[in-house]
Amino acid sequence: MASYIVRRLIYMVILLLALSVVTFALIELPPGDYATTFVETMRQRGVILDQDAIDSLVERFGLGQPLYQKYLRWFGDLLRGDMGDSFQYNVAVTRLIGERLALTVSLSLATLFLAYGIAIPIGVYSATRQYSIGDYTFTILGFIGLATPNFLLALILMFFTFKFFGWSVGGLFSPDFLLAPWSPAKFLDLVKHLPVPLIVIGTAGTAGLIRIMRGTLLDELGKQYVVTARVKGLHESRLRIKYPIRMAINPLVSTVGYILPEIISGETLVAIVLSLPTVGPLLLTALLNQDQFLAGSLILMLGALGIIGTMVSDMLLVVVDPRIRFEVRG
Amino acid sequence: MTEMNSANVPTPIDTTSAEDEAYYLASSWQLMRRKFLKHKLAIVGGLILVIFYVVGPVLAGFFATTDSFLRHRSFVFAPPQAIRVWHEGRPRLPFVYGLDPSRDPETLRRLYAINKTLVYPIQFFVRGTEYKLLGLFKTDRHFMGVAEGTMFLFGTDELGRDMYSRTVRGARVSLTIGLFGVTISFVLGLLLGGISGYFGGAPDMLIQRIIEFLISIPSIPLWMTLAAAVPVAWPPLRTYFMITVILSIVGWTGLARVVRGKLLQLREEDYVMAARVYGASDGRIIGRHLLPGFMSYLVVHLTLAVPGMILGETALSFIGVGLRAPVISWGVQLQQAQNVRTIALHPWLLLPALFVVITVLCYNFLGDGLRDAADPFK
Numbered sequence: 001m002a003s004y005i006v007r008r009l010i011y012m013v014i015l016l017l018a019l020s021v022v023t024f025a026l027i028e029l030p031p032g033d034y035a036t037t038f039v040e041t042m043r044q045r046g047v048i049l050d051q052d053a054i055d056s057l058v059e060r061f062g063l064g065q066p067l068y069q070k071y072l073r074w075f076g077d078l079l080r081g082d083m084g085d086s087f088q089y090n091v092a093v094t095r096l097i098g099e100r101l102a103l104t105v106s107l108s109l110a111t112l113f114l115a116y117g118i119a120i121p122i123g124v125y126s127a128t129r130q131y132s133i134g135d136y137t138f139t140i141l142g143f144i145g146l147a148t149p150n151f152l153l154a155l156i157l158m159f160f161t162f163k164f165f166g167w168s169v170g171g172l173f174s175p176d177f178l179l180a181p182w183s184p185a186k187f188l189d190l191v192k193h194l195p196v197p198l199i200v201i202g203t204a205g206t207a208g209l210i211r212i213m214r215g216t217l218l219d220e221l222g223k224q225y226v227v228t229a230r231v232k233g234l235h236e237s238r239l240r241i242k243y244p245i246r247m248a249i250n251p252l253v254s255t256v257g258y259i260l261p262e263i264i265s266g267e268t269l270v271a272i273v274l275s276l277p278t279v280g281p282l283l284l285t286a287l288l289n290q291d292q293f294l295a296g297s298l299i300l301m302l303g304a305l306g307i308i309g310t311m312v313s314d315m316l317l318v319v320v321d322p323r324i325r326f327e328v329r330g
Numbered sequence: 331m332t333e334m335n336s337a338n339v340p341t342p343i344d345t346t347s348a349e350d351e352a353y354y355l356a357s358s359w360q361l362m363r364r365k366f367l368k369h370k371l372a373i374v375g376g377l378i379l380v381i382f383y384v385v386g387p388v389l390a391g392f393f394a395t396t397d398s399f400l401r402h403r404s405f406v407f408a409p410p411q412a413i414r415v416w417h418e419g420r421p422r423l424p425f426v427y428g429l430d431p432s433r434d435p436e437t438l439r440r441l442y443a444i445n446k447t448l449v450y451p452i453q454f455f456v457r458g459t460e461y462k463l464l465g466l467f468k469t470d471r472h473f474m475g476v477a478e479g480t481m482f483l484f485g486t487d488e489l490g491r492d493m494y495s496r497t498v499r500g501a502r503v504s505l506t507i508g509l510f511g512v513t514i515s516f517v518l519g520l521l522l523g524g525i526s527g528y529f530g531g532a533p534d535m536l537i538q539r540i541i542e543f544l545i546s547i548p549s550i551p552l553w554m555t556l557a558a559a560v561p562v563a564w565p566p567l568r569t570y571f572m573i574t575v576i577l578s579i580v581g582w583t584g585l586a587r588v589v590r591g592k593l594l595q596l597r598e599e600d601y602v603m604a605a606r607v608y609g610a611s612d613g614r615i616i617g618r619h620l621l622p623g624f625m626s627y628l629v630v631h632l633t634l635a636v637p638g639m640i641l642g643e644t645a646l647s648f649i650g651v652g653l654r655a656p657v658i659s660w661g662v663q664l665q666q667a668q669n670v671r672t673i674a675l676h677p678w679l680l681l682p683a684l685f686v687v688i689t690v691l692c693y694n695f696l697g698d699g700l701r702d703a704a705d706p707f708k
Contacts, residue, residue, distance in 0.1 A: 015543055026552075030559040147690040149641045151648060152683045158670045159677060258545055265548035272649050273668070283551060284649060287558035299555055303547045310546040 012311045019303045024071045027296040084293030093297045101301055104278040108263050111198055115206040123213025145207035150266045154200045154273040172276050201266045205259050216251050220244035250321050256313030261306035365703040372699020375692035386501025391461030394495035395475045402490040404431050407676050408442050410485040425451045426481050450479035485678035488666055496658055497682050503659035507574055511639040512632050514578040519585025527593030541583045549580045557651040566657045573652055577642045581635055588631050592624040626704035634697035637690040644686050660686050
């Protein structure tokens with residue numbers, strides 16, 4: 001078990017290293033750099049920068065170096081907790097993204113738990129009452145949930161709340177609390193704003209999970225050990241919880257690995273539409289303005305979240321499924 | 331096949347009816363078709379998709395009611411004009427009422443009143459703006475339209491362009507990008523999944539790690555980053571191609587896994603050994619003996635992969651890093667519906683979203699039907 005965890009951790013570190021290389025390649029990909037973009041924007045505003053100014057700009061951000069040197073410098077700084085400065089905002093990237101990243105993580109995790117919390121009971125209900133009205137209702141809702149991209153759902157919800165309640169659902173805080181330091185009142189305000197983003201981000205994932213839960217549980221319910229247990233006189237609800245549901249939850253746990261990246265992915269997009277103070281909108285503006293270090297750090301963080309999440313789900317699976325546990329030990 | 335049949339049917343062979351005989355003699359594809367035709371939802375989904383593809387990508391010019399770039403300056407943000415069949419208490423052939431544009435004197439908002447004295451009958455095969463049918467023949471015949479006045483079935487946008495014609499034109503990009511993306515994913519997935527599953531060892535290890543890596547990175551941020559790197563100045567066709575490639579970068583991984591899994595399973599079969607003993611080359615074994623064995627799974631997987639690509643393009647274009655005007659796609663159209671005030675005042679701007687949802691639903695139904703049909707154990 002311990003050696004398995006160590007192996008997994010080493011593997012995770014390798015993946016994270018690969019992520020840093022890919023991220024760096026990505027932010028170096030667009031032709032031109034911040035200096036050229038900056039010169040171009042200034043020129044459009046009627047300001048012509050002389051060569052000295054451009055050179056000092058290039059010098060300051062280390063834009064003229066060969067690629068591998070730039071990477072090593074960037075990566076070295078990264079290890080020391082320095083993500084470079086944002087060109088646009090002229091402050092350290094770490095200061096910019098700290099709180100936003102925390103909100104992204106909490107929002108993603110909250111959505112994840114909500115998705116499982118809703119999907120498991122509904123999946124069990126649908127499977128045990130197959131072809132009932134409730135089952136059909138959830139199946140149809142699930143299909144629509146899967147087909148509606150979450151940013152559209154966000155737009156539609158925004159439209160309806162605006163139309164019928166007259167308030168706008170954007171953001172995570174009321175204007176009064178936006179810049180206020182953390183306090184119980186601010187937290188309460190956050191809780192009030194949470195439902196819409198949570199529903200919007202979680203729908204597609206929940207719909208997918210319900211289908212998996214229903215499908216695997218149906219397979220399990222038809223197996224002979226269930227019949228045997230029933231013949232032996234085990235109470236139906238006890239029987240279900242003890243055997244088939246437990247069996248059906250395993251594949252569900254293994255989905256955490258790809259549901260989490262999906263949720264983070266959806267969160268990025270929904271945040272842009274609902275203008276949530278998470279990393280999504282920041283990433284978009286950083287990309288559009290070629291704010292290399294900011295964009296790079298954000299992609300790195302989101303990717304790392306996905307990779308770490310996948311690892312955690314793998315380990316969770318070992319805990320949940322004794323078969324894997326013994327295989328690992330042996 | 332014979333094993334399964336004898337297990338399912340204990341009756342002696344001489345009592346089989348002609349119907350049974352047809353069943354036993356049917357090829358696996360025929361059996362699949364039979365099972366598929368029982369899946370009503372899948373057929374409905376498939377038919378709707380056929381209609382969408384004919385109306386949009388194939389004959390967009392014909393089915394559009396007007397030029398999708400034409401700006402009707404006095405009809406900016408005009409609401410949809412409903413098709414009516416009832417005029418002054420009497421039934422009538424389909425027509426639309428004209429609109430009277432005016433402005434709110436205080437807010438300066440544009441207002442449109444329905445003018446019940448203006449009756450524009452809808453005509454079929456009507457002459458209108460010129461376009462090229464199938465990109466070849468110049469013509470000005472449209473499926474339907476009005477000879478005089480205006481007909482905005484889906485309203486107009488911020489520049490007074492007809493939303494209906496734009497939605498039809500937008501289908502061209504939105505519906506085909508998924509197909510091209512899936513084609514690229516198919517080639518990549520088949521190639522890399524094939525190498526991985528058939529040869530095993532180090533290449534398998536490497537490819538599997540790459541797949542795991544790609545799957546654990548959230549796709550939207552990855553797509554955004556890649557799409558933002560596409561130069562704005564590129565011509566539309568090249569951007570379209572690049573976006574397709576970007577969407578496929580993640581798309582091939584799922585397919586490669588299916589291919590690998592199936593190959594791992596099939597390469598141990600006796601008939602593969604027989605082929606190998608007979609001296610068949612690797613290429614021949616894969617292409618002639620293994621591929622047909624799981625082709626049906628691939629078709630299912632491809633069908634279910636298309637909606638993801640369509641949603642991806644819509645999302646990217648919507649936030650402004652995907653396709654850009656003058657290209658028309660459903661995502662580009664939705665760019666106008668970004669803030670809640672605009673949507674609240676002009677809800678018809680969300681109509682392209684409805685078509686995205688319908689298309690994705692239909693692909694899911696179709697894919698489900700195909701999956702059930704391809705599953706030999708059902």
